[in-house]
Amino acid sequence: MIDPLRVARAGVLLVWTTFFVYLRATGEITRYLGPRTYWVVTFGAVVLAASFLAQAAAVRSERPRRVSAATLVGLTVMVMPVVAVLAIPEATLGALAAGRKNAAVAGGAAGAVPDATGRDPSFSEIHFAGGNEEYARALGVTDGTSVSLTGFVTHPPEAPPGTYGLTRFYVSCCAADAIPYTVFVADGAARREDAWLEVTGVLERRGERFVVVPREVREVAPPSDPYLY
Amino acid sequence: MATLDATARRTSALPLVLLVPLLAALVLIARAAGLGDVEVAETFVLIFTSIVIEALPFILLGALVSAGIEVFVPHTWFDRLARAPAALQLPGAALGGMAFPVCECGSVPVARRLIARGMHPAAGIAFMLAAPIVNPVVLFSTWVAYAGRGLGAEMVMGRAVLGVVLAIAAGWALGGERGDEMLRERDEPVHRTGSKPRAFADHLAGDFFFMGRFVVLGGALAALLQTALPQSLVTGVATTPVVGALALMGVAFVLSLCSEADAFVAVSFTPFPIGAQMAFLVFGPVVDAKLALLYGATFRRRFVLRLVTVAVPVTLAGSLWFEALVLR
Numbered sequence: 065m066i067d068p069l070r071v072a073r074a075g076v077l078l079v080w081t082t083f084f085v086y087l088r089a090t091g092e093i094t095r096y097l098g099p100r101t102y103w104v105v106t107f108g109a110v111v112l113a114a115s116f117l118a119q120a121a122a123v124r125s126e127r128p129r130r131v132s133a134a135t136l137v138g139l140t141v142m143v144m145p146v147v148a149v150l151a152i153p154e155a156t157l158g159a160l161a162a163g164r165k166n167a168a169v170a171g172g173a174a175g176a177v178p179d180a181t182g183r184d185p186s187f188s189e190i191h192f193a194g195g196n197e198e199y200a201r202a203l204g205v206t207d208g209t210s211v212s213l214t215g216f217v218t219h220p221p222e223a224p225p226g227t228y229g230l231t232r233f234y235v236s237c238c239a240a241d242a243i244p245y246t247v248f249v250a251d252g253a254a255r256r257e258d259a260w261l262e263v264t265g266v267l268e269r270r271g272e273r274f275v276v277v278p279r280e281v282r283e284v285a286p287p288s289d290p291y292l293y
Numbered sequence: 294m295a296t297l298d299a300t301a302r303r304t305s306a307l308p309l310v311l312l313v314p315l316l317a318a319l320v321l322i323a324r325a326a327g328l329g330d331v332e333v334a335e336t337f338v339l340i341f342t343s344i345v346i347e348a349l350p351f352i353l354l355g356a357l358v359s360a361g362i363e364v365f366v367p368h369t370w371f372d373r374l375a376r377a378p379a380a381l382q383l384p385g386a387a388l389g390g391m392a393f394p395v396c397e398c399g400s401v402p403v404a405r406r407l408i409a410r411g412m413h414p415a416a417g418i419a420f421m422l423a424a425p426i427v428n429p430v431v432l433f434s435t436w437v438a439y440a441g442r443g444l445g446a447e448m449v450m451g452r453a454v455l456g457v458v459l460a461i462a463a464g465w466a467l468g469g470e471r472g473d474e475m476l477r478e479r480d481e482p483v484h485r486t487g488s489k490p491r492a493f494a495d496h497l498a499g500d501f502f503f504m505g506r507f508v509v510l511g512g513a514l515a516a517l518l519q520t521a522l523p524q525s526l527v528t529g530v531a532t533t534p535v536v537g538a539l540a541l542m543g544v545a546f547v548l549s550l551c552s553e554a555d556a557f558v559a560v561s562f563t564p565f566p567i568g569a570q571m572a573f574l575v576f577g578p579v580v581d582a583k584l585a586l587l588y589g590a591t592f593r594r595r596f597v598l599r600l601v602t603v604a605v606p607v608t609l610a611g612s613l614w615f616e617a618l619v620l621r
Contacts, residue, residue: 072309073498080349087346096343101554108350111357115501118494136308140316141506144513145345147316148338151323155339160332164523237554239343240519258332 067125069135074119076142077112083146084109094289095155098235156290158258159218162231162244184211185267187232187245187292194273209267211276213247214287217255223248227275228255230263235291242291248275260286333520341516344583347551348398348508353501355399359406360496364489371411379468382416387460390424396552397425397578398508398587402500405591408472415468419460425552425578426456435574438556444567447619448556448574455575455611459604463579466603467596477593507590511583515549518582522547537569538612542605545577546585552578568616576608 084105087093093105131139149155185193185205193200200206218229227250233242249263265278328334374382393400404421408414425431432449439448468475527540541562550558555577559570585597 068309073502075309076502077498084346095339096346101347101551104347104350108353111350111353115353115494115498118491119498122491122494131309133308136312138502138506140312141509142502143316144509145342147320149342150320152329152335152338154329155335155342157336157339158332161336161340161520164336164519236557237551238347240340240347240515240548241550241554241558243558 065125065128066123067128068131069129070119070123070125072131072135072139074116074123076139077116077119079143079146081109081112081116083149084112091288094291095239097238098291098293101237156286157233157239157242158216159231161242162218162229162233162246163220165242165244184213185209187213187215187230187247188234190247190267190274191245194269200274205267205274207267207269210264211247211267212262212264213276214260214262214284215247216286217257217259217261218244218246219257220246224250224270224275226250226252230261230276233291235293239291245292248273249278249281250275251278251281253281260284337516337520340519341512344512344515344549345509348396348512348583349505351396351399351551352402352504352508353497355402356497356500356504358393358399359402359500360493362403362406362410363496364493366410368410374412379413379415382413383419383461383464383468384457386412386416386420387423387457387464388427390420390427390460391429393420393424393428396431397581397584398504400424401584401587401591402504405476406500409476411472413468414470414472414475415464417464417472418468419464421460422463422579423457423460426460426575427453431552431556431578434553435556438560444619448571451571451615451619452574455571455608455615456578458611459575459579459607462607463600463603467599470594475592475594475596477591503590504587507586508583511549511581511586514586515547515582518547534566534568534613534616535609537565538572538609539605541565541569541573542576542608545573546581548577549581549583550577566616567619568612571615572608572612575611576604579604579608 087096087105088102088109093102097105185203189203190205190211193203193205213230213232215230215232218231220229223229227248229246230249231244231246233239233244235242249261249265250268251263255261260283262280262282262284263276263278264280265276267274268277323329390400393403400421403424404417407420408417412420432453435452436445436449439445524544527544530536530540541559544562545555548555548558555574559573562570562573565573580597580601588597588600
């Protein structure tokens with residue numbers, strides 16, 4: 065006889081296997097995880113596939129088990145993340161998430177004082193350079209330094225008058241640990257929240273932060289990888 | 294009799310068959326309603342799914358180890374282990390966490406299995422709480438995160454020592470019952486017949502489905518809290534060590550981060566004293582929103598509440614001691 069519990073479990077395992085394979089094959093994994101944890105999806109896909117095959121091979125049983133209501137609820141819960149992704153397939157972290165998380169980096173935590181890189185400074189480097197003179201000097205960040213940044217528009221309450229925030233999330237393991245870094249852009253224009261912009265210009269020190277005085281601001285499509293690492 | 298069997302089969306299979314179109318309808322309705330354009334929904338779904346995508350493979354890893362223990366480790370090994378005095382088992386289990394490089398989701402099924410097979414419950418709890426803090430991957434990521442501030446070695450040592458102390462204290466305080474009194478019954482006993490590979494596959498699936506649903510629910514709770522509560526709520530209390538540490542323990546509970554990544558978030562809490570950041574790093578892998586549900590499903594008798602009553606004072610005292618030591 066067919067064991068309904070094994071059939072149900074095999075079904076859920078197949079759903080998750082397919083989802084993990086989809087994440088890796090399409091590159092959609094970048095939406096959810098940082099590169100240092102991509103391996104968990106590969107590992108998960110392999111073990112889930114093996115578990116699915118084992119369950120599928122054993123669906124015929126002399127003692128089939130009924131699927132209780134509690135089990136049915138549990139199995140439904142297990143597939144809800146996949147259902148959520150199907151319902152909202154292109155979810156992104158935007159201004160709302162930046163506002164929720166922003167206070168965590170209000171003070172700015174500079175890492176080790178870096179060597180000059182010779183390239184344009186990044187969001188985090190501009191952020192740290194604003195509050196740390198030694199860091200800024202070592203990196204060569206000063207008034208007039210050229211920058212080219214791509215990020216989304218935010219309007220945090222601490223934005224100086226006539227500026228808006230250009231923000232990018234840095235991810236360590238997954239989107240839950242994303243930390244937003246915001247650089248203020250002084251172009252005087254009203255910009256739509258969450259719009260992705262490419263801003264080129266120069267830095268100008270204003271108090272304890274650098275702002276970007278733009279030469280050119282272009283609206284662009286969201287990048288395929290929305291995070292920095 | 295045949296009719297009765299047929300009816301039973303139909304009864305149990307029908308909800309399963311109905312579930313697929315029901316979920317498909319849910320997806321279609323959400324898309325038609327334009328839920329993807331609602332930023333709150335987007336933020337919630339992204340954080341929720343990313344927590345689950347990252348955590349489920351660790352549950353699988355834990356389930357693999359757990360099934361291996363159940364099927365391949367002989368009873369006599371656990372009988373010998375159970376005869377060792379608790380005073381030896383407890384610190385041994387806590388330090389044994391160093392050899393198990395997974396975050397907190399993976400250690401729960403293993404601890405459950407160890408207790409079920411006869412390990413002293415205090416030692417099982419100590420292992421479960423210590424492993425996500427003191428394993429080499431977590432300590433290395435802590436060092437990387439804090440090396441830039443010249444505190445790599447101090448944070449690694451402090452986190453390891455406090456993690457082991459908290460695990461032993463919690464094991465000693467909560468592990469006084471017999472294993473069968475402490476663990477909740479599983480609603481679906483696993484078949485104990487068949488070959489070893491088949492038994493292994495059944496135990497693996499059993500543990501994965503048992504723990505997995507609570508990780509999903511916990512991930513949803515953590516995502517809801519992250520989406521609804523601005524972290525600025527706690528930054529106003531950052532300056533005093535005691536309140537700062539308590540506030541960051543609350544943040545750790547809400548964020549439910551993987552212990553392999555939490556140091557990179559902790560280092561960004563610069564308005565908070567270093568002791569408060571240590572409290573975040575020690576408390577988070579022991580009690581958080583997703584773990585609360587997982588513990589609730591694994592252990593009886595208000596385990597989470599009793600764990601919190603031990604973990605908060607121990608973490609607070611330890612983090613204040615750490616801060617005094619670092620700033621000396």
